[in-house]
Amino acid sequence: MNRLGRKSVISGTAWVAATIVLWPSAGSAAADERCFDRETQPYTSVVDGHLHFRPFGGEAVPFKETVGYLKKSGVRHASVFGIGQKLPVDSSCTYYLDCPGTSVLPSLKNDVVNAENVVEFKPKDVDLALSMTFPDLADPKSVPDGMRMLDKEFPGMFQWMGEVNLIKQAILPNRHEPADIGDIRGWAPFMKRLRERGMPLTIHSDLGNNQRPTQYLHLMREVLKRYPDNKIVWAHMGLSKELTTMAPDRHIQIMKQLLDKYPNLTLDLSWRVLEDVYFSKPGVREKYADFFDAYPERAIPGTDFVASRDKNYEVYKKELEVTSRINKALGDKAFRNIALGQNYFDLLGIKETAPPICKA
Template identity: 80%
Template sequence: MRKTGKKVAIAGTSWLAAAFVLWPSAGSAVPDENCFDRRTQPYTSVVDGHLHFRPFGGEAVPFKEMVSYLKKSGVRHATVFGIGQRLPVDSPCTYYLDCPGTPVLPSLKNDFANAESVVEFKPKDVDLALSMTFPDLAHPESVPAGMRSLDKEYPGMFRWMGEVNLIKQAILPNRHEPADSEDIRRWAPFMRELRERGFPLTIHSDLGSNENPTRYLHLMREVLKLYPDNKIVWAHMGLSKELTAMDPDEHIGILKELLAEYPRLTLDLSWRVLEDEYFSKPGVRAKYAAFLDAHPTRAIPGTDFVASRKKSYEVYEEELRVTSRINRELGDEAFRDIALGQNYFNLLGNGKSAPEICKV
């Protein structure tokens, strides 16, 4: 159903065909237009702020092919995450959930692989922000040395850190060691370095589970309290497959409180769990859209696509559409800031500007 006025959705069949025409380069205006017309142009985000170019194990989608997925879908800006935790090289698994008991441990390998791919292929039509995904937050003393290793081999190329795991319940059976309050206090050296560089930090920190929805909230509170001047991005707004039945009003209330207290906190809207388990439920989408409209500068989009060779363009295309559905309900200010990338540009400090929304 097409909407009019402040909130306008695109007709459902034209989003992909329009993608090539609409976004020829970063920050450019629509051809023959000075604004983005939501009545006729795609609702899908032009930014993928949470994209894993490397899988947990096995073969990855070739880098050049993955970049072609972005171009074809209309995405023009993406954060290049690896996977900070790798399955053993001799493991037949490509996904940790298929192999409980198999260790999934932090490694620098994927960050080196991503950086080498950027050097080799030098993509021109998509703006890629390399991210350091190796940190083991439970053993923070190893992080500065890892940063120096990447700096030495690829000086000036990295612009982000994350996704890193504070507490991720899904990989607890794979020997994931969550960070505790004492560990978080020992983050100070690398957090200082991130502040000085202006790097955002994307943290996966589960709120809790269906049995105890706020069991781990104290960990994120501790991070925000100790490092209020860091640009912190909370992956998936704290939600997960282990927490699919939280009261939306309670969840939104927690987010409002934290956003008010910590001005540098940004929410990550990636992963289809948000759409499948929350936004798509009757009456719930409107609540989250109203929340985002009230805080338009505090969220970025993403797919959380993991580029395993077992996946295709069609899978990426679907993930982008599903994770972008909330965009259709946003007012113009939030749509520009989130879907068209202004918040993402501001986090990176790259000086780019999203197009204005056409007045109707």
């Protein structure tokens, strides 16, 4: 099939029922007989590998309501991220950018709330991967104790760690302390535990900014060099609102070099900034599609939706659609692995198989 210019007969989220019909249980005979028809089925991803069930501050969308967003939009698997950095309880803010100077500090609270919600509501029809988001990467000695506490209270429930911040420029005004090379060396104890458990680690690490596009690249290089056997997921491919003018060719080349050198690195395609600032530019979408087609097993999708109470299903639906637009340009193998979730399943060791793409 020609991947460019592909049009879906069914768009948005009106296709949920059709999607469920076309996705038999893993291991069933029907799984080998049915396929995903890209000409009639939607391009929106059926996994959300980067979803924040908790906000930075203020009231959250109720857990059951957020799960309902997934069901309505056809998302069948999602990671349950909290927000590792909380605004103070006496703050009126729900978003850190609205409160420069207010501390946004690491906390276990959101991870506990998420775990309690999973226990209480036991969602059906949507598979959720609970994630530890509390770690302060600039204080690595505190991480093993936090892991032990969560494991004691919720044995066997946590499957992921992250999103955690190595360097996030947007919260520097909120007293965020980036990790340095010495801190990264100190990660060894908890990284060992993650390896033993096969848990992915999603790291937010900005590449740089418009003035110095690769200012912080050395930090991620150090992580990958020191912990090559850990499953590392690089959130947003290192891009951000602070880095909007980087030449796509240069960005892609850096990504290729790291993927070639570190087989356990996975790219996270979440956050609409990627679509709005990079993928949607004339001639750029094709470059990134060619890149993902060349590395079809090395990326997972996500919305980066943050479930604060000022949002609703329409906001989630739009975030899913926007972050999924790159899927339309992908070849069949990359589409199956990314949009239909095979890379996500493999990353978590989920015994499920994405359907094959129907042949023309």
